[in-house]
Amino acid sequence: MFSECETIIWEAIAAQHTVGGSQGWDESADFKSWASAQKFKVGDQLVFKYTPGLHSVVELASETAYKNCDLGSALDSTNAGNDVVKLNKPGTRYFACGTLGHCDQGMKVKITTVSGTAPSTPASSSTTASSSSGTSLKISAFATFVLLIAKSLIHAL
Ligand SMILES: [Cu+2]
Numbered sequence: 541m542f543s544e545c546e547t548i549i550w551e552a553i554a555a556q557h558t559v560g561g562s563q564g565w566d567e568s569a570d571f572k573s574w575a576s577a578q579k580f581k582v583g584d585q586l587v588f589k590y591t592p593g594l595h596s597v598v599e600l601a602s603e604t605a606y607k608n609c610d611l612g613s614a615l616d617s618t619n620a621g622n623d624v625v626k627l628n629k630p631g632t633r634y635f636a637c638g639t640l641g642h643c644d645q646g647m648k649v650k651i652t653t654v655s656g657t658a659p660s661t662p663a664s665s666s667t668t669a670s671s672s673s674g675t676s677l678k679i680s681a682f683a684t685f686v687l688l689i690a691k692s693l694i695h696a697l
Pocket of ligand 1: 567595596637639642
């Protein structure tokens with residue numbers, strides 16, 4: 541189990557990667573070289589930034605679908621223009637633009653996430669850990685609240 545402190549430190553070192561760098565999620569960006577220059581670790585987030593309506597983000601199920609721009613096999617899709625994807629486990633994930641023709645023009649990216657400095661615990665136990673630390677945070681927030689009430693009562697007397 542993680543302590544509250546460890547959870548906070550872990551969240552602080554988790555990075556946010558803006559896909560495509562300064563160009564964002566756009567046909568002009570070179571996603572292959574962008575991705576190869578990044579290190580994706582479990583806990584990091586991807587942010588797809590684009591003008592809503594022009595592009596979208598479609599997560600593909602396989603390497604084959606990625607190679608062939610087979611958008612029919614989509615696992616998930618978003619189109620808000622500031623789409624955050626959490627890399628919650630090691631492995632490879634495939635993303636493409638859902639706008640007709642954009643994937644074929646190279647608007648796709650393959651993300652390989654490594655466990656990095658994350659403790660090598662199974663996903664199920666880390667879920668338990670994060671939910672339990674969430675509870676302890678709530679408890680400590682409640683304790684602070686009670687303390688504040690108590691203090692104000694003392695002042696009122
Ligand atoms: Cu596009």
